[in-house]
Amino acid sequence: MKEPPLPLEEAQARLLALATPLPIEHVDVEGALGRYLAQPVGARRTQPAADLSAMDGYAMAGGDLAGPWHVIGESAAGHPYAGEVRPGTAARISTGAVMPAGASVVILQEDLAREGDRLTLTGEAPQPEDKHIRRCGLDFALGGEVLAAGTRIGPAQAALAISAGHSHLAVRRAPRVAVLDSGDELALDFESCAAHQVPASNGMMLAAMARALCCEVERIGPVPDQMDSLAAALERASEADVIVTSGGASVGDHDLVRPALLAWGAELDFWRVAIKPGKPILVATRGKQLIIGLPGNPVSSHVTAFLFLLPLLRALLGAADPLPRRIRTTLASPLRAGGSRREFLRANWDGTSVTAQAIQDSGAIAPLAASNVLIDRLAKAPAADPGDPVTAYLLENGGIA
Known part of the structure; x- marks a missing residue:
């Protein structure tokens, strides 16, 4: 009996359980x-390694701050005053300069009047007296x-x-990632693509997502939908820490990635996750290698890479929390009732509220490119109105701040 698709969190947990951080x-x-x-x-x-002034002004001893004072020197950033400030005297001081010995207060230059070396108070003295002082060790x-x-x-x-x-x-160590896209319909000539073809954009997209995490990436493909071609491509990727495939992971007659992986000696951990887009995702291992098979539709490939590939790479890199972070926001436009699977809607967030794109087809790249968030819509969610709360993932930086 075929196992049902896994819930998202269970699938992510099973994937991350396979990840051991790479050597230091x-x-x-x-x-x-x-x-x-x-x-x-x-x-x-x-x-700071010493008490510093946080403002431009004059440093003087604490206590009676009525003045007047006699200016006896200057403490500049990188050039501390070597003498000592006593009651009734002051040293000119600049932002970031070391407080002179004996000084415990800085009065801003705009609160003082200077004639020659004589200072008088024209404004207010700071309260508390150390208001404009950065104490030693303030930072660390x-x-x-x-x-x-x-x-x-x-x-x-x-x-x-x-x-x-x-x-x-x-x-x-930076993960070595092999990106393998497969499909007879994929064309490398992006400028002259026949009607029965589509430009092979997934390989570049997935490689860019991995490179943003400092991974060493090798692109392989496009690979034809043939067992021998897939076997040769997998063998070429035999030294990679992670192999990510795009396309051929579903159940059609020409979806050969799963049988090719099994024939290559990989062990399937799970196949299919209860999400839309991206249900036919697979995770397998071959020795220490980790393999993620993503759907071929570009939006499905991007969403599943966001939810699975990037967390896996972050785990290998030793991230404390490899999963993308979610935000709570509100709807700016209504949403229809959800379907039978958890859905990730491409949307735009303006910092206050979120608007789902009108087109949610998994093959439509333009709405994805116009989006900066994914709305996390639970299975069978009721219809929602503007102002209703929703959860979303920020797409920028792979969902990590």
Whole structure:
């Protein structure tokens, strides 16, 4: 008896259970951009390393701030004042400059009047007195953890790692991904495509999605719907960590990916997930290799790659949470009642509400390209009206902020 399609969460959990993070390597911080930390990052220094001024003004001793004061020097960023500030004296200070010895307050330059070396208060002194001071260790302190293992390294995280004293970071080796698209209808000549053909766009699309996660990608195909051609293509991909196929995963007479994988020695983990688009997705293994078979319709291929391929790659890279994140928003336009499968509707979110595209056909790429979210519509969901709450996935950055 044929097993029913798996629910989405069960299928994702089974796939991720097959993923073991790849070996650790140490790369320079810039080379780690887009990767995930394999080990936590601790601070090798304190930042700020001393009390600093947060504003341009004058540093003086605390207590009686009525003035006047006598200016005795200057502390500039990178050039601290070597003397000591005593009551009745002040040092000119710039943003980011070290607080002079004896100084515990910074008064903004616009709150003071200066004639020669004499300062008088014309505005208000800060309350509390240290309002304009960045205390030593405000950002982080020596020995503290600044980034947890599993964190994705973006520009801000890279800057933090460098500021904490690191030139290299421990990350997982980049996955080797083979993208194999199959189908007799696929044409490589995008500019002169016969009526019985379609341009072979899926391979490029899937390769681009994998490369956005810093993977090393090899594209293979298009491969004809022939067992010997598929066998040769799979053999060419035998060194890949992940093989992702597009097309040929359904049940038609020319859908040969599943039998070709079984003949190649792969073991099927599951086949078919109760979602639309993308029901005929398959997951298999061959030794340490992980294989994902995606549908050939471009929208189905994109949606299933978003929900399965990208989480798998993030898990291999050591992400703390490899699944895409969902947001709660509201509808800007009505939705009809849902069908028998959980559906992922291509839609546009304006930051406040979401509008589903009018065309939801799994072969229609233009609505997908015009979308920035997928509405997660549960099976047999009732009709919904504008203002009703919905759940959606942000498509940008693969659903990961």
